[in-house]
Every structure is written in structure tokens, then in C-alpha cells.
Amino acid sequence: MQDPNEDTEWNDILRKKGIIPKKEHEITEDQIVNLLENTIDEKTGRASNSLEEKTLDELDELEDEEDERVLKEYRQKRIAEMRELASKCKYGEVQEISAEDYVKEVNNAGDDIWVILHLYKSGIPLCTLVNQHLASLARKFPATKFLKSISTTCIPNWPDSNLPTIFIYHNGNMIKQIVGPLEFRGMKLTEAELEWMLGQVEAVPTKIKEDPRPKVKDVLFSSLKNGNDLDDGNDW
Secondary structure, three states: OOOOOOOOHHHHHHHHHOOOOOOOOOOOHHHHHHHHHHHHHHHHHHHHHHHHOOOHHHHHHHHHHHHHHHHHHHHHHHHHHHHHHHHHOOOOOEEEOOHHHHHHHHHOOOOOOEEEEEEEOOOOHHHHHHHHHHHHHHHHOOOOEEEEEEHHHHOOOOOHHHOOEEEEEEOOEEEEEEEOOOOOOHHHOOHHHHHHHHHOOOOOOOOOOOOOOOOHHHHHHHHHHHHHHHHHHHHO
16 A cells, blocks of 8 residues: 655645645645744844834934944045055156166066156257156156156167157056157147147046147138138238
8 A cells, every 4th residue: 555645746636635634744835934924024023123122312323333334434445545546656756867777767667657758858949848748747647657868878879860759668568659759749749738648558547538739620720710811801
């Protein structure tokens, strides 16, 4: 004879029909649902009673403790951010270097350090202009290392026709070269234009996203407009 307590599909059918009794200690689906509901009600009731038993002052104290915890976490996070920023923003000026300083200051500048090296010569107006712009940008972006060196002191026989020259390094590797007056756009070079040029390779975290130099069509339009104004005046 088949065991009525055995777990078989046939016994399940017989139990549902009421032909054989249900298994001993078998828990029905309804009993499981009731058990869960009772447990939730019990825990919810405990939490509610716990809060209901507290006075207004005690509830205010709980809020103050939570606010203090949040403020403390935020303060610690801001302090960590400020320390990290301060550790990076340690330059702020254009440092003069010689050939002996090159490896130390450029190739071994450190991890994730951008280095901008300007090769120049006294007596070349565009070199003087670039040095002025770089001095301002060094103060604006103190996390970037700005250097300058007399061209022939740093690189023997470097031609004056290549001046000004800017080398941009990151992690000791050369990323970009800007060589000669044409690439610097001559004496009309503005600080914003130089900042944009350096920002193209992310050497400085500039907010200038488009070339600030006047567009060719704008210059032509302005010239035509001025020419028309002159013509109109002559007609009168």
C-alpha cells in the first residue's frame, strides 16, 4: 500500500479531493501569508510604539543627531577635496630653468602633472608677449607647471626662426609643440587665444571651448561694412 505521507503527484491529487488526509505538519499557503502579515504587523507596531513613546524633545534630539551626522560627513568630504586641490595647486608662476634642470623639472615632474615649457629669447617682441600671457595663465591655473628657458641655453643651436616655441608635456611625455610666430598668430595673440590653444590638449582646465580668434568671415564682413560706410560718406 502506498504511503499517504509520501510526496507524489497522485497523493497531492488525493489530498486536494479529500480522499486522504493532509500531511502531518504541512503548512498551507494561507498559513504562510498569515505568518508573514503577523510578523510585519508586529515589527511595525514595535517601531511605531517606540516612536510614540518618545517626547517632542527626544524626537528633536534624534533629528539634531542625524543633521549633525550628515554635516560631519559633508565637512569631512569637503576637507578631503580641499586638501587634494591644495596638493595639486602648488605652482602659480613661471619658473626659469636651465639645461641642467630639464630632466628634473620636465621629464620627472611627477604623475599626472602637465608641464608647459616656453623657449624664448630676449629682444623678440612676440616672446615677450607670450611670457606675459603665460605669467597670467600660471596664476590662473596653479595646478599646471609653467616653465621658461632661453632657447639656446636649453637646446643648443635652436633657430631664432622657431621662436617662440612651446613644448607641452604630460607624465614626462611630449604631447604637443607650438613652434614659430605663425602658429602663435603673431603680435595679435591674446591671452584668451593662448589659453584656448593650451586647453586643446587639456594642459589647462580652460572653460574656453571655441577658438576666440575672430572668424575669417566676420573679419571680411567687418571690412566690407566699413568700406560701405566710407563709400556712403564719399557719396554725400
